[in-house]
Amino acid sequence: MDYIKKEKKNYNLYIMKTNDFKVVNISFVFQRKNSMEDELYRTLLKRILFLKTAKYDSLEKLSSAGAEIYNPKVFVKTQTSSIYRTFNLRAEFINEKYTEDGMNKSNIEFIMDYFWHPFIKDDAFDKETFDLCKKNYIEELKSAKNYPEEYALDECWRSLNLYEFKLPTNEELIKILEGIDEKKLYSYYKSMFTEDSLDIFVVGDVTDDMETVIDDYIYGDFQKSVMLKPHEYTVSKVNKIKEKTDNPQSKLFLGYKMNNLTTYENEYVSLIFAMILGGGTESYLHSEARKKRSLCYYIYASCYNLFNVMIVSAGISAKNSKEVIKITEAEINRIKNGDVDDDKLTEVKQLYKNILLESKDSQMSLINNLVARVTKEADDIETRFKMVDKMSVDDIITLAGKVKLDTIFLLEGTE
Amino acid sequence: MKKKNFNNLNLDIYEEELENGLKIFVCPMNRYKIDARMTVNFGADILEFEKDGQMIKAPAGIAHFLEHKMFGKEDGTDITTIYEKNGALGNAYTDDHVTVYHFNSPVNFYDNLLALLRCVNEPYFTEENVTKEIGIIDQELKATLSEPDAIAYYVAKYNSYHYLPYKYPVIGTEDSIKQITKDNLYDVYNTFYTPSNMHLVVTGNVDPEEIVTFVRNYYKDISKREKPIIKTYNEPKQVAREKEIIHKDISNKVCFLNYKVDLSDFDISNFELQRYLNVLLLNKFSSLSGFNDITLKDENILSPVFWMLDVEDNFANFGFQAEVKNEDALLKLIEKQLTDLSISEEKLKLIKRNWINGYIINTDQVIQTSEIINGQIIKYGHVVYDALDCIRALNIQKAEEIFNKLDFSNKSLVIVQK
Numbered sequence: 001m002d003y004i005k006k007e008k009k010n011y012n013l014y015i016m017k018t019n020d021f022k023v024v025n026i027s028f029v030f031q032r033k034n035s036m037e038d039e040l041y042r043t044l045l046k047r048i049l050f051l052k053t054a055k056y057d058s059l060e061k062l063s064s065a066g067a068e069i070y071n072p073k074v075f076v077k078t079q080t081s082s083i084y085r086t087f088n089l090r091a092e093f094i095n096e097k098y099t100e101d102g103m104n105k106s107n108i109e110f111i112m113d114y115f116w117h118p119f120i121k122d123d124a125f126d127k128e129t130f131d132l133c134k135k136n137y138i139e140e141l142k143s144a145k146n147y148p149e150e151y152a153l154d155e156c157w158r159s160l161n162l163y164e165f166k167l168p169t170n171e172e173l174i175k176i177l178e179g180i181d182e183k184k185l186y187s188y189y190k191s192m193f194t195e196d197s198l199d200i201f202v203v204g205d206v207t208d209d210m211e212t213v214i215d216d217y218i219y220g221d222f223q224k225s226v227m228l229k230p231h232e233y234t235v236s237k238v239n240k241i242k243e244k245t246d247n248p249q250s251k252l253f254l255g256y257k258m259n260n261l262t263t264y265e266n267e268y269v270s271l272i273f274a275m276i277l278g279g280g281t282e283s284y285l286h287s288e289a290r291k292k293r294s295l296c297y298y299i300y301a302s303c304y305n306l307f308n309v310m311i312v313s314a315g316i317s318a319k320n321s322k323e324v325i326k327i328t329e330a331e332i333n334r335i336k337n338g339d340v341d342d343d344k345l346t347e348v349k350q351l352y353k354n355i356l357l358e359s360k361d362s363q364m365s366l367i368n369n370l371v372a373r374v375t376k377e378a379d380d381i382e383t384r385f386k387m388v389d390k391m392s393v394d395d396i397i398t399l400a401g402k403v404k405l406d407t408i409f410l411l412e413g414t415e
Numbered sequence: 416m417k418k419k420n421f422n423n424l425n426l427d428i429y430e431e432e433l434e435n436g437l438k439i440f441v442c443p444m445n446r447y448k449i450d451a452r453m454t455v456n457f458g459a460d461i462l463e464f465e466k467d468g469q470m471i472k473a474p475a476g477i478a479h480f481l482e483h484k485m486f487g488k489e490d491g492t493d494i495t496t497i498y499e500k501n502g503a504l505g506n507a508y509t510d511d512h513v514t515v516y517h518f519n520s521p522v523n524f525y526d527n528l529l530a531l532l533r534c535v536n537e538p539y540f541t542e543e544n545v546t547k548e549i550g551i552i553d554q555e556l557k558a559t560l561s562e563p564d565a566i567a568y569y570v571a572k573y574n575s576y577h578y579l580p581y582k583y584p585v586i587g588t589e590d591s592i593k594q595i596t597k598d599n600l601y602d603v604y605n606t607f608y609t610p611s612n613m614h615l616v617v618t619g620n621v622d623p624e625e626i627v628t629f630v631r632n633y634y635k636d637i638s639k640r641e642k643p644i645i646k647t648y649n650e651p652k653q654v655a656r657e658k659e660i661i662h663k664d665i666s667n668k669v670c671f672l673n674y675k676v677d678l679s680d681f682d683i684s685n686f687e688l689q690r691y692l693n694v695l696l697l698n699k700f701s702s703l704s705g706f707n708d709i710t711l712k713d714e715n716i717l718s719p720v721f722w723m724l725d726v727e728d729n730f731a732n733f734g735f736q737a738e739v740k741n742e743d744a745l746l747k748l749i750e751k752q753l754t755d756l757s758i759s760e761e762k763l764k765l766i767k768r769n770w771i772n773g774y775i776i777n778t779d780q781v782i783q784t785s786e787i788i789n790g791q792i793i794k795y796g797h798v799v800y801d802a803l804d805c806i807r808a809l810n811i812q813k814a815e816e817i818f819n820k821l822d823f824s825n826k827s828l829v830i831v832q833k
Binding site (some may be wrong): 022023041051058059060063064068070071093094097098099122128132135136140142143145146147148149202224245247248249265280281284290294296297298300315316317347350351357358360361362363413415 | 425446447448453495496499500501502503512519523547550551554555557558560561563564598614615638663664665666667669701702703704705707708711712714717718761762765768769775776779780781
């Protein structure tokens, strides 16, 4: 689907017009070079902005005001590459054609108020609200191990060492957090108006007056945006990390890095490779480790193409960990040695194309695709069809040769 | 075939009941994705039923176990393989009330529909394949019970009930899973997987006539059978156990509080009653209520407070869960909210607006529309075509009349702590 780009004085506006849906989707993408503290500041910001605004000084008033205008969904999605970090203020609201006149303007203003008109006191965020957000964030970090799946993934990710700086542990994060106050967070927030870039995306039955509302609201001297690019690594030796838990089940995470990928390999082949290896109940890993040998309840492979990383995760009994690692390595080697059949590739390609086709059913998917086209130079949906269609077994075999195991993280349970 | 309209949502639904009792609901939508789901009215809350004139008992977790075993066929076919070869996403789930088998895909619809029908109509259980499944389900149980939230929830549910099988986790227990045999599976399959105890919902770019013809043809040799007879229980209003502390190596305490509330005294439709119960929760505990503004400031409450409502038999379960420093503080806040259940016109208007808004947004999407239709059939026994009118008609007088009759004195608290 086509879009138009409008270059404004301090930001770019991208509009994709469609009247296939009852809703309008908006995305405000802020982006800057990633530093260690960004994660903390942006997470705090994400929390504090949604509790109060300049107009509504409590969550109750803010929620009631949202309900009054048919409850727009507003949330923040963050994304990082090795070098850049985005803060994406996302929203979806019902087009006023299905509610009442004036609701489009009211919704856009309500959404933009979260970021452009926050609750500020004496050149700082409100101390009471800030302290609550900080307290909750610290408690979440302290209890991270209560959620073994997420915890093990985070630990594996940390060990992969994917950034220009070393990712701090939860204990280190808590220490840094303790040094942040409402004034520092406000300074960081203000810096986003000069140090971040801003791209705005609108998808739906977009009218000229929506553009005017946005234009009237925006202030800030934003930077020019840059493309998010995947990173290159070297893998010298495999990091093996083991932690104990009193849970019965163990969580095994294997972090793989992929080097020297072409753009085509990064965008397409690595994804299809991960789907063949561990993308569903008919994947090689699932067939071998669960169906044939009953070694685990689940085993999946996921691809993170902004990092050229693939993660294999499995829920297992501790005694089976070595065997599951062996099977995973053997299945990757099997593909590398050419043992991957055309039918399997055709099946997975079809599944991927179906997902692409279905993405046209959802305006949320359309805006995600538009954001990716602009921020990552991703292809549009039609081009993706063609690119996947031309993929051969040889492409998969070549890719398998570039996959290197970097980290084994085992959260070892009691059985 | 009857054509009905979901009011004010531009959705038509075609309803048909086959000679053998299978009900079919088709909702045409102009989208690529097509979703189909077959629901069996057999969930974890049924463990005792009549077979050959005698009441028999199955081990806890059998509905979920059966769901796992329905995908493998005698000729070696695995239904998930058919879905994947056809580029479809197919799966199943079991909850306390039903088992649902489903797929969605933009292509190969009839191949996938045939696979779905085979999935629920061709049982094949052997001692060997049942034993193998025990290991897999045991791992699933262990994964579920790794998180303190899940432990607190399941134990609170167990402690709330004396007799209803609802007290057990959907997946069963470590012991009950091991007791399941192929004979148990055939018993429950033959009793509950009968067309008159099932319904099919299809949503997407499809022709209703064509679907009904296809399904009717598939079922031509499968005749109508009697509806299953299920054991009823005389469940007391009181909870079985009021408090339990469980020790686990975690940093923050997690607690789950379940109010068991008797609903046997209400003479209104299930849909209406459940709407009003949800109004109560939204009015007192959602972000519209000011409750979150209070809990956020309370140093004894360390996470957002999650709440849920589930209705089983004649009881509503109002559940609350949070990480806490001190559970008494949370209890006090919840009790305070429950002592004054009045609601303003303004709040009721906002709650109604939120729901109507939800219907408008969700019926833009295939899966969500399918879930709305299926969810209503499961909960209320039929599609609530006038759902929006019912929501608009909710009023303060009725709300307060219902709220005043609710008794929140029976509760069970579970704390998971170091």
